[in-house]
Amino acid sequence: MKQKAKLWLLVAGLISLMSCNKVEGKTDSDSSAFAKGADISWLPQMEKSGYIFYNDNGVKEDCIQILKDHGINSVRLRTWVDPSDNPHSGHCSKEETVAMAVRAQKAGMRIMINFHYSDTWADPAHQTKPKAWEGLNFEQLKEALYTYTADVMTALKDAGVTPEWVQVGNEIPSGMVYPEGSTDNWPQLVELLNKGYYAVKEVSPSSQVILHVDQGNNNERFRWWFDNATKYGAKYDIIGMSYYPYWLEGKPDYTLSIDDLGNNMNDMVSRYHKDVMVVEVGGEDTKVQNTYDMLKAVISKVTEVPSNKGKGVFYWEPQGARSWSKYALSCWGDNGRPTQALDAFK
Template sequence: MLLVLVFTYCTTNKAIQQPKENSFAKGADVGWLPQMEATGYKFYETDGSQKDCLQLLKDRGMNTIRLRVWVNPSNDKASGHCSKEETVAMAIRAQKMGMRIMIDFHYSDSWADPGKQNKPLEWKNHTFSELLNDVYFHTEDVLKALKDVGITPEWVQVGNEIPGGMLWPEGSTDNFNQLAQLLNKGYDATKAVDKNIKVIVHLDEGNNSKKFRWFFDKATEQKVKYDVIGLSYYPFWIKTDYKENIADLANNLNDMSARYGKEVMVVEVGGIDTQEQNTYDMLVAVIKAVKAVPNNKGLGVIYWEPQGAKSWSKYELSAWRSDGKPSMALDAFKE
């Protein structure tokens, strides 16, 4: 019996390559990948050979996969899926490739972002006290499901792009005290599963120091618990070229780390798919800015849906060509 157990342990750990922690995280959010494959989308190396998408990303220096989680999502191709079960399956696949894992809780049945933070339908009529329990038990449930298959994420995001709060209206920043309680429930649930998981609080417009100072000053005042400040950076959405505000991003990264004593991470970034050189240059600059944060407090950079080709998703900020091949922009993640 002992020999069987030892053999099982060894073969299992041989199959799952252990990711190297504490190195700079270079990664991709790939929530669309299972749906892309299910609809028959094929991924190719630049030489035309068909290849697994995660391998293509790994070959370009990526070591981290970010996965969003929705509570009770629909089966819509682009705005559904990402359930607990699908997230666990994807995390298993990523970890077997030696990837590090980040889990992004939206606390919604579909997209949550600065323009919408809709409660899951199941939670719609819950009292605030019930919402606190919802956040705790949903977070715990997903993380325990991952732990049951041998996966402990390195990072967990409590909320997705929440400059206006989450779970509106109860968790709006108009009532920051309640938002703080919700965030702390997510933090507590994460740490109950594994105290070493780093909890991220995430805002958009990473170049906007005024927005970040306002939010995190309030978070400090309300005793929000977190480990990492997460930033999105999309020059496209603020109708600029990265050269106009990359210095602002760098300054904000340094300011956030110094002002609040936290680690920082660009958890979403993207550029126009047809402007490959510009996106490459932008990524090089973003990686440089994060690495330059003093005392190794800059943890990494994650591209949002680089494989989400416009021909499939209608999204124009992927880093994938119409022929199913990765854009040269992703070479920015190579050493």
């Protein structure tokens, strides 16, 4: 009996140890799990303005918890160099981004950080150099970008946050940090991109670096961009895509372009041997069923990418209700509750 008791105690101890490791350590399945994400960078100013979030039952609740209850497991946060306090085109400072990352991580979310390298919106139409970087020569500009990137990453690390993914630039089909980082000068653009990459990896070696181009259904655009990125030696881990059927000329409904999205992702994986993610997606808030169907289709296309190379889908500002933001592509209704479209992530 004594031997049996000892054996039982040994087994029980091993089970207990395994359980503790499971809770306290990040498992392989955690890091390889499909990311169902949301960019919620507007959230701090929405809350500061007094906007109240309600769950499906009409009960006031923390927005991150509502998103989590709808299947969201990851959060994307943008950071601007020296932003204003404008409620729609400001905020997103280093300090605010770090605070949001800590809050999201405490809620069990995985974290993506999105460097715009601007004081405000950076996108295909705008890549305005931060005011503090104006007048710098190219060598100084590279160092400023490196130092800023490392500074934000260090602040995150000091706060106990290790971002799983980091975007170096936001929607950069024509480059970033104009005019030096324009695609009119690919060697210079790649030097800037690589400065961001090295700064990320120095502080957080496990973070995966994403390069992000819009129009994820446009294979010609992606081949041209990533062929040049490859030719000039750009460093990165993941190809990030935006997919907004609403903005596609002549193809406003997703059914006209969803197969192109899937085919482009498969081609990117085959051609460049990288993982792919849809880091921005959105649909019309007034066409809830269509947006729901579109999201289900996008998630399906990403999960179908061979060899588990499709890593996730992020909705851009699903909580950014039109009543507050004037933005037409959220997943939030006038009643302060998420629409059925968000259920696509469940």
